[in-house]
Amino acid sequence: MAVLVEASDLRKRFGEIVAVDGISLEVQAGEVLGFLGPNGAGKSTTMKMITGFLEPDAGSARIAGLDVFEHPRAAKSKLGYLPEGAPCYGEMTARAFLGFIAEIRGFDRDEAKRRVAAAVEKTELAGVLEQRIETLSKGFKRRVAIAQAILHDPQVLVMDEPTDGLDPNQKHQVRKLITEMATDKAIIVSTHILEEVEAVCSRAVIINRGQIVADGTAEDLMRRLPYHNAISVRVPSSRAEAVSKALSEFAAIARVETIGTANGRVQLRAHARKDAPAPGELATFIRNRLIEVEEVAVERGNLDEVFRQITTSDTGSETGPATGSGTGGRHE
Amino acid sequence: MSELARNTWIIARREFAAYFASPLATIFLTVFIALTGAFAFYVGGFFERGQADLAPFFQYHPWLFLLLVPAVAMRLWAEERRSGTIELLMTLPISPWEAILGKFLAAWAFIGVALLATLPMWITVNILGRPDNGVILAGYLGSFLMAGAFLAIGSAVSALTKNQVIAFIVSATICFLLVMSGVELVLNVLRVWTPSFVVSAVASMSFLSHYDRLIKGLIDLPSIIFFASLIAFALFANRIVVELKKAD
Numbered sequence: 364m365a366v367l368v369e370a371s372d373l374r375k376r377f378g379e380i381v382a383v384d385g386i387s388l389e390v391q392a393g394e395v396l397g398f399l400g401p402n403g404a405g406k407s408t409t410m411k412m413i414t415g416f417l418e419p420d421a422g423s424a425r426i427a428g429l430d431v432f433e434h435p436r437a438a439k440s441k442l443g444y445l446p447e448g449a450p451c452y453g454e455m456t457a458r459a460f461l462g463f464i465a466e467i468r469g470f471d472r473d474e475a476k477r478r479v480a481a482a483v484e485k486t487e488l489a490g491v492l493e494q495r496i497e498t499l500s501k502g503f504k505r506r507v508a509i510a511q512a513i514l515h516d517p518q519v520l521v522m523d524e525p526t527d528g529l530d531p532n533q534k535h536q537v538r539k540l541i542t543e544m545a546t547d548k549a550i551i552v553s554t555h556i557l558e559e560v561e562a563v564c565s566r567a568v569i570i571n572r573g574q575i576v577a578d579g580t581a582e583d584l585m586r587r588l589p590y591h592n593a594i595s596v597r598v599p600s601s602r603a604e605a606v607s608k609a610l611s612e613f614a615a616i617a618r619v620e621t622i623g624t625a626n627g628r629v630q631l632r633a634h635a636r637k638d639a640p641a642p643g644e645l646a647t648f649i650r651n652r653l654i655e656v657e658e659v660a661v662e663r664g665n666l667d668e669v670f671r672q673i674t675t676s677d678t679g680s681e682t683g684p685a686t687g688s689g690t691g692g693r694h695e
Numbered sequence: 696m697s698e699l700a701r702n703t704w705i706i707a708r709r710e711f712a713a714y715f716a717s718p719l720a721t722i723f724l725t726v727f728i729a730l731t732g733a734f735a736f737y738v739g740g741f742f743e744r745g746q747a748d749l750a751p752f753f754q755y756h757p758w759l760f761l762l763l764v765p766a767v768a769m770r771l772w773a774e775e776r777r778s779g780t781i782e783l784l785m786t787l788p789i790s791p792w793e794a795i796l797g798k799f800l801a802a803w804a805f806i807g808v809a810l811l812a813t814l815p816m817w818i819t820v821n822i823l824g825r826p827d828n829g830v831i832l833a834g835y836l837g838s839f840l841m842a843g844a845f846l847a848i849g850s851a852v853s854a855l856t857k858n859q860v861i862a863f864i865v866s867a868t869i870c871f872l873l874v875m876s877g878v879e880l881v882l883n884v885l886r887v888w889t890p891s892f893v894v895s896a897v898a899s900m901s902f903l904s905h906y907d908r909l910i911k912g913l914i915d916l917p918s919i920i921f922f923a924s925l926i927a928f929a930l931f932a933n934r935i936v937v938e939l940k941k942a943d
Contacts (some may be wrong), residue, residue, distance in 0.1 A: 414786045417942045440788040450779035452709070454716035467705050467787050495716075511783070 365392050365427075367519050367549035373412050373422035375405075382408040383419070384573035390549040392518070395541060397564030398553040401674050405573040406553045407447050407523055413551070414444045414521050427518050440468065443517035445525055449508035453497030457488055457507050460496060461514060468515045482510040485540060502533045509537065513544065520550045526559060538563045557666035567666075571674045581666060588664035588672070592642040594633045594649060595622075597658040603629035606655055613649075615639035628657065699796075702789045706797025707804070710771075714805050723767065727809045730759050735816065747824025752816055753834040753910040757874050757902055760845050765866040767805060768849025769859040771798045772937060777857040781941050795933050799850050806842045810835060830912030837909025840922045841902055845870050847929035854936040857943075870902075877901025 368390040375383040383405040390396045400406045411417035413424045415431030415438060424431045429438040452460055461482060465475035483489055486506040491499055496507055505528065512520060525541070526534040541550060541563050552564065560567045561581045569577040569584070577584055585591050598606045603621070611619045616633045623630045635645055642661040650659045714720045731752060735741045739751025775781040784794055820826050845866075852866040853859075875881050876897045885894050898904060905918035 411782070411942065416782055416786050436788045436790065439786055442786065444783070444786045446779060446782035446786075448779050450783055452713065452780055453778065454713055455709075459712075463705070463709050464787070467702060467789060469788070508783075 366390070367392050367427050368396075368413060368521075368551065369425040370409070370413055371422055371424075373409060373419045373424065375408055375412060375417065375419050381573055383412065385422070386570065386573070386575055387422075388568060388575065388578070390519075390551060392547055392549050393545060394566060395545045395550045395552060395564045397560040397567040398551055398570070399555065399557070399560065399567055399670060400553075400570040402555070404570050404674070406570060409570070410521055410523050410551065410553060414442060415439055416444075416446075440515070441518045443512035443515065443520045445508050445512045445520075445522040447523040448527075449505045451496045451504060451508050451511065454495060456493050456495055457483075457499070457503075457510075458492040460507065461510055464511045464514055470515075478514050478516075479510075482514045485513065486510040487536070501528045502530060505529060505537075506533075509540070513540075518548055520544065520548050522551070523553050524555075525552060526554070526556065534559075557670060560666055569670060569673055576673050577669070584666060584669045585664045588668055590632060590634070590662050591664050592635065593662045594635065594642065594646050595658075595660050595662050596631045596633060596649065596653075596656050597628050598631065598656050600624065600627050600629050602655040603631065606653055607631055609653055610649070613652075615645055615648075632662070699790070699793055702793040703797045703800065706789070706794055707801040710798050710801030711804055714767075714801070719766075719770075720805070723763065723805075724809055724812055727759070727763055728812055730763075731755070731813055732816070734759065747820050747826040749816060749820055749826070749831050749834055750910070752813070753838060756838045757841065757906055760842055761870050761874060762867060763809075764806065764842055764845035765849045765852075765863045765870060767802050768846050768866060769853050769862040771802060771850045772854035772933075773856055773859045773862045776854070776940070776943070777859075781937075785941060791934055791937060795850070795930055795937065799847060799930060799933075802846050802850065803839075803843050806846065807839060810839055810842075827912065830910075833912045833914060834910040837906055837918075840909070840919065841906050844902065844922045844925045844929070847926040847933070848873075851929045851933035851936055854933055854940060873900065874902045877903030 366389050368388070370389075371387045373383050373386045374381075386405070386409050388396070398406050398410070408417065412419045412422075413426075413431070415424070415426075415435050418432060426438040427441045429441070431438040452463075455463070458479070461479045462475060465478050470478055483492065486509050488503065488506055488510055491503050496504060499507065505525070509522070509525060512522065522541075526537050529537060538559065541552065544550065545563075545565075552559070554560065564581070566578070566580055567584060568575055577587075596606065596610065607619050607621070610616055610631065610633050615635055616639070617636045619631055619633045621629060622632050633649070635642065639645055640648070646659045646661050650656060734755035735749075735752040739754055741751045744751065772781070775784060785791065817828075817831055820831075821828070848869055849862070849866040852869065853862040855865070856862050878901075882894055882898055885897060899921075905915070905921045908915040908918045
């Protein structure tokens, strides 16, 4: 597959603050890259450099093989960009705005009409086309901005928090749209909604303090958690000790820990040895052998945990300590 | 049509329409017509002079433009930066020059519309007497050219800030200084303590002296070059300021 986005060693500082400190990445056609990081980590700055809005202090960015600063016009014509906050010209109607974008992208009148109609259909904007953008709800505004970005069917699509502020239905719709478009495009989506990464992204990059600290599929990232693929077991409190003891006597189990008590139930977590059978088999085995057990599950962990683990350690490195308990709630 | 002309035209059309999408256009045109009329009739003594010309009308344009043109220019880039659309604009396949020229020309055309709206004055003076229409045409051109210079400065200043009020105040102040540098009162103060070449340098930067020559019906090349090069210089500064401040 063709590499459509190439950033190499991008650097940017604002005064004393180093916003981006040597970021390199490649995105291929067909790939949806999730771009994650805490607020202020340098996500938006990186995207602004990749899209050619901001000139890097050092390093380069290429869109479809074209350097965005040496050939800005050609590179930008292959790029669709949804900036942070989805800005649009509020005083224009959605139709006039999209018409303007189509015209400036060089389509003649008929083609422009066709393109606008197609983008409007994809983003379901037909009902609000004649309204001024500033009068639209947040969800519609964002969809207008997305329509603007996909109007010219670009090879590369960069979206800064595309689902921010949308309701669950709208989020679902935008994610579906991204997935549909992913077949032949390279797409970069920044977000801090981690469930979005699992929903749409084929790969995730986590950045912290201007540097890439993790790069891989959601599954790769979750494998970093110490309890990834551990077996969690729920038993009535009265049986907890016995079950814990029984579990630790299995050859495949390295150790057992108690992770919580609630409503007269105890949650145990059994860590398998390296040479243990696959987690699924182990879970079945436990369920068959210990009849007191109410529930057995394989813990995958979640990206929130990975994210916290990676981005809160002081060094920002991958070897930081695990934080929190096993079943931390999701947050947005 | 070259790409530069085409894109500039598309940007300018959008920008021009944006003026009319808000009450600003109506308010501006009303105030402009009311004030140019009021100054010509009450302050300039249009009737009392008993002369068929538009001198009392043109005479006060620098003072009106001082406040009105920065009001037209203030939104050009400040609004773009405040709303974040500058990011959209500058990642479209256009060059920064196309955006700068397009915006400037749209605002200039808007001022042009305001000047056209004063044409009844010209008609009136032709009904009342037999004016030298060549002088009046030169007056309109001089006024339009001077407005362009005010506007280019206002556009550059507008790119410095996200706040339209600040853009307005700063550019009105700069324009005020440029107008005032030709007023005798100011020059007399300067004469006391500066060498004469400084005084003449300051006076030659004044909008007033160049404008006066143009509205007297002289096609005064140095004055035309003065305003044209001021526009070019301000737009060049505009380009640099946009580049420096766009990411803030």
